[in-house]
Amino acid sequence: MIKDVSSAEFNEIRGNGVVLVDFYSKTCGPCKMLAFILADVDKEVGDDVTIAKLDFDENADVVEEFGVKGYPTLVLLRDGAEVARSAGLRQKPEIVNMIKEATA
Amino acid sequence: MTNHIPYAFQESLARRQELSERAVLDEFERGSYDIENPLVKVNPYLINPLAALVCFETPEEVAVSVTVRGIEPEGDISHTFPPARRHVLPVLGLYPGRRNRVDLTPYEGSAHTIEIETQPLGDNAPELVRMETTPSYLGEDLIFVTPSLAALATGFDYRGDIRWHLNEPLVFDMKRLRNGNVLIGTERVIEMPYYMTGLYEMTLAGKIVREYSIPGGYHHDQWEMDDGNLLVLTESPTFSTVEDQVVLLDRKTGEELRRWDLKDCLVPGEGKSGSWSQKDWFHNNALWYDRNDNAIVLSGRHTDCIVSIDYDTGELKWILGDPRTWPEDKQRYLFRQVGDGDFDWFYEQHGCLVAPNGDIMCFDNGRFRSKIREEFLLNKDNFSRGVRYRINREDMTVEQVWQYGKELGEDFYSSYIGNVELYGRDWYMVHSGGIQYYGEHASETPAALMQNDPNVRAESETVEIRDGRIMLDLRITGNFYRAEKLSLYHDQDNAPLGPAERLGSIGVTSEFETLIPVPRTGEMLPERYEASITEEQDRFTFDAIFESGQLVMLMLEKGEERHGYFISTAKNKFNALCCGTFIKNDPRSVSMSVSKEGLSGTYEVCVVVDDAEFETGIEITC
Numbered sequence: 001m002i003k004d005v006s007s008a009e010f011n012e013i014r015g016n017g018v019v020l021v022d023f024y025s026k027t028c029g030p031c032k033m034l035a036f037i038l039a040d041v042d043k044e045v046g047d048d049v050t051i052a053k054l055d056f057d058e059n060a061d062v063v064e065e066f067g068v069k070g071y072p073t074l075v076l077l078r079d080g081a082e083v084a085r086s087a088g089l090r091q092k093p094e095i096v097n098m099i100k101e102a103t104a
Numbered sequence: 105m106t107n108h109i110p111y112a113f114q115e116s117l118a119r120r121q122e123l124s125e126r127a128v129l130d131e132f133e134r135g136s137y138d139i140e141n142p143l144v145k146v147n148p149y150l151i152n153p154l155a156a157l158v159c160f161e162t163p164e165e166v167a168v169s170v171t172v173r174g175i176e177p178e179g180d181i182s183h184t185f186p187p188a189r190r191h192v193l194p195v196l197g198l199y200p201g202r203r204n205r206v207d208l209t210p211y212e213g214s215a216h217t218i219e220i221e222t223q224p225l226g227d228n229a230p231e232l233v234r235m236e237t238t239p240s241y242l243g244e245d246l247i248f249v250t251p252s253l254a255a256l257a258t259g260f261d262y263r264g265d266i267r268w269h270l271n272e273p274l275v276f277d278m279k280r281l282r283n284g285n286v287l288i289g290t291e292r293v294i295e296m297p298y299y300m301t302g303l304y305e306m307t308l309a310g311k312i313v314r315e316y317s318i319p320g321g322y323h324h325d326q327w328e329m330d331d332g333n334l335l336v337l338t339e340s341p342t343f344s345t346v347e348d349q350v351v352l353l354d355r356k357t358g359e360e361l362r363r364w365d366l367k368d369c370l371v372p373g374e375g376k377s378g379s380w381s382q383k384d385w386f387h388n389n390a391l392w393y394d395r396n397d398n399a400i401v402l403s404g405r406h407t408d409c410i411v412s413i414d415y416d417t418g419e420l421k422w423i424l425g426d427p428r429t430w431p432e433d434k435q436r437y438l439f440r441q442v443g444d445g446d447f448d449w450f451y452e453q454h455g456c457l458v459a460p461n462g463d464i465m466c467f468d469n470g471r472f473r474s475k476i477r478e479e480f481l482l483n484k485d486n487f488s489r490g491v492r493y494r495i496n497r498e499d500m501t502v503e504q505v506w507q508y509g510k511e512l513g514e515d516f517y518s519s520y521i522g523n524v525e526l527y528g529r530d531w532y533m534v535h536s537g538g539i540q541y542y543g544e545h546a547s548e549t550p551a552a553l554m555q556n557d558p559n560v561r562a563e564s565e566t567v568e569i570r571d572g573r574i575m576l577d578l579r580i581t582g583n584f585y586r587a588e589k590l591s592l593y594h595d596q597d598n599a600p601l602g603p604a605e606r607l608g609s610i611g612v613t614s615e616f617e618t619l620i621p622v623p624r625t626g627e628m629l630p631e632r633y634e635a636s637i638t639e640e641q642d643r644f645t646f647d648a649i650f651e652s653g654q655l656v657m658l659m660l661e662k663g664e665e666r667h668g669y670f671i672s673t674a675k676n677k678f679n680a681l682c683c684g685t686f687i688k689n690d691p692r693s694v695s696m697s698v699s700k701e702g703l704s705g706t707y708e709v710c711v712v713v714d715d716a717e718f719e720t721g722i723e724i725t726c
Contacts, residue, residue: 025653029673032655032714037618087382089670092617094344 002042002051007059010052015080018049018103023063023073025056030089031072040092045099076102108721109629110636117272117291118312118604121149125601132159132192139208139216146222151272152310156195156220162210165189171207172197178239179261183593194309194599196592197267200225225269230255230582233563235264237576247566247578248588250278250288251685252521252537253552255582264578268592270310273685275300277325277586284594285313287326294321294610294697295343298683301610303336308592312604316358319611323347324682325391333361335400337388342614345372348386350400358607364400369413369420375430377408377452378472378480384680390456403456403466405680408475410456410464424464424495424502425449429475439495443503448510450491455523455586463505465492467522467534483546488517490524490534508534508569514546516565521682523586531570535587539563551583552684585683610642612702616668620657620712629711629718637709637722644724645697649690655714658696660707660724671696700726
C-alpha cells in the first residue's frame with residue numbers, strides 16, 4: 001500500500017513491519033517517474049510492504065534523522081531499523097530485489 | 105508550424121573521411137602532378153586543419169623527405185617517406201593562419217619548396233600563457249593535450265607554437281600504439297556527461313583507421329596489450345553504475361573478449377572519497393597493465409585509491425591509499441606508511457602508472473585532502489602534485505620517494521583530471537590539467553558548470569623534471585584532461601589509405617520497464633522545448649530543453665510495440681566532470697541517445713512531457 005505521509009504519520013508507521021520510505025520532491029523529474037515505478041512495485045509486493053512517500057522539502061526533521069542528501073532516495077526499514085538504501089532513480093526490478101534481499 | 109521537429113542525418117566521421125580522401129585520390133588520378141607542382145589538399149581528413157596531403161609522381165622510385173619549415177630553423181619538422189613513384193604524403197606540423205613553406209626533397213636531389221596556406225584556428229584552440237624549454241630538449245616532439253572543457257586537442261612545439269589541432273572533440277587519453285597510430289575517444293556521446301561510443305585508432309593526420317564501438321561506452325583510459333588487443337575502461341551497458349568495468353577488445357574484430365567488474369572484488373560504499381556517489385562509486389579514471397605481476401592496475405577517484413586486480417582471476421591483489429574508513433576485511437590489502445621522509449597520501453587522484461621497478465605513480469589531485477569530512481580542505485588551501493611511492497608487498501609497506509607540486513599550492517591545484525609520465529631514471533612529466541580560478545583563488549565549483557561566468561579562469565600546466573631540474577614548463581588557457589609527449593611522425597606506415605574499419609557495436613540502449621500512463625494528444629511537441637533529432641547509421645539522438653523537475657520520457661512506438669527511455673531533468677545531474685566538453689551552456693539541456701540495435705522496423709518518435717504524450721513527426725527505421 002502506498003501512503004503520502006507527514007513526519008507525524010511516518011513516526012506512527014515506521015516500526016510496523018517493512019516500510020519503504022520514498023524521500024521525494026515535487027520539483028524533481030526522476031521523483032515523478034519513481035512514483036509510477038512504485039505504483040508497479042506496490043502491485044508486486046502487495047500488503048507485505050508499506051510504501052511511505054515523504055516530501056523532502058516539508059519534512060526536514062526526518063530527512064536529517066536519516067541523513068538523506070538528495071532525492072529521490074529510498075530507505076527500507078524493517079521493524080523501524082534501516083536495512084537498505086538507494087539513492088537516485090531505480091527501475092522496478094532493482095527495487096523489488098532490494099526489498100526481497102533485505103527482508104529474506 | 106512544421107509537421108515535424110528539426111531532423112538531420114549525420115554520416116559517420118569515418119565515412120566522411122573516406123569520401124574526402126577518395127576525392128583527393130580521384131583528383132590525383134585525373135591530373136598530372138610532379139614534385140614541382142604537386143596536388144595539395146589541406147585538412148583532407150576534416151578534423152586536423154594543420155595537416156595536408158601532398159600528391160605527386162616522380163619518374164623513378166625515390167624516397168622523399170618532407171620538411172615543414174619552422175618560424176626559426178629549430179622549428180623544422182621533417183620526415184622521410186619510403187621510396188615510391190606515386191607519392192601520397194601526409195604533411196604534419198603546419199602552423200595555423202600562415203603560408204607555410206614546405207620542402208619536398210627527393211633522395212640525393214634538391215629541395216622543391218611549396219607553400220601551404222592554413223586558416224587561423226577558431227575559438228576552440230587554447231592560448232599560450234608560457235612555454236619554457238629549449239629546442240634541444242623537446243626536439244621535434246610536441247606536447248599534446250586532450251580536452252576537458254571547450255578548448256580541443258592541441259599539440260605545442262618547443263616555442264609554444266601550435267603545430268597540431270583537432271577541430272572535433274575527440275577526448276580522453278591519446279596514446280601511441282605500437283604501429284604508430286594513436287588511440288583516442290570518439291566524439292560520439294553515448295550517455296552524458298562523457299561516456300563515448302568507443303575509440304578511434306587514427307593517424308596524427310586525423311585519418312581514422314579503425315573505429316571501435318563498445319556496449320557501455322568508453323571513458324578515461326585504454327591500454328594496448330602485448331598481443332595488440334585493447335584493454336578499455338567502460339561500464340555496464342545499463343549505466344546503473346558507471347566507471348567500474350574493464351573490457352578486453354579483439355584488436356582486429358572489435359569483439360569483446362573479456363569483462364572485469366570491480367564490484368566483484370570491491371564493495372561499493374567502502375573507502376569513500378569526498379566526491380563519492382552511489383552510481384559513480386569507484387570512478388575509474390586510469391588503467392595500467394602490470395606485465396611483471398600479470399595484473400590490471402586501476403585508479404579509483406571515488407575511493408581515493410589505486411587497486412591491483414589479477415588479470416586471470418579478477419581477484420583483488422592490493423589497495424594503495426589512505427587506509428582510514430576501509431573496513432577490517434580490506435585492511436590486509438592496504439599498505440602501511442613507513443619512512444622518515446615527507447609523506448602524504450593521495451586523494452581523488454588520476455593517471456596512475458607502474459614504474460619498471462614496481463613503484464606506483466599518480467597525479468595526486470588532492471581534492472578534499474582527506475577521507476574524513478571534518479578534515480576536508482577547500483580548494484584554495486589545497487595542493488596537487490605528481491607523486492611516486494615505493495611499495496613492498498612482502499610486508500605491505502609504502503614509502504613516498506618523490507613528488508613535485510606540493511610546494512606550488514593552489515597555483516598548481518587541479519580538483520580533477522591530470523596525469524604523470526615516467527620517461528626514465530629521475531625524469532618525469534606532471535600535468536596539472538584542471539587549474540581553475542574564480543576571481544583570485546581556486547574555484548570551489550567545476551568550471552564546466554560556469555563556462556559563461558567571466559570570473560572563471562581555467563588553465564593547464566605541464567611540467568617536465570629531469571634530475572631535479574625543470575626542463576619544460578607549458579602553461580595554456582583551458583583545462584586539458586591529459587598531456588602526452590609524442591613525435592608527429594613515426595618509423596612505420598605514416599600514410600595509410602582506404603576506408604576505416606568500423607568494429608563492434610554500441611549495444612542495446614537500456615529501456616524503462618515502467619511506462620508513463622498518459623494519453624497521446626496527437627499534438628506536436630511544443631516549439632518551446634527546442635527539440636531536435638539527429639540520426640546516425642547506428643543510433644539517433646534526441647536533444648531538447650526542459651525545465652528542471654519536468655517528467656520526460658522519449659517513446660518509440662510501432663503499433664502496440666512501445667519502448668520508453670526516461671530523460672532526467674534534475675538539476676546538478678553530474679557530480680564528476682572529467683570531461684565537461686559536451687556540457688551545454690543551458691543547464692536545462694537534455695540529450696538522449698538511442699541505439700538501433702535490438703529494434704526492428706519503423707518507429708514513431710514521441711515524447712511524454714508531464715501529463716501528455718506529444719508527436720515529433722519523426723520516424724526512425726532500425
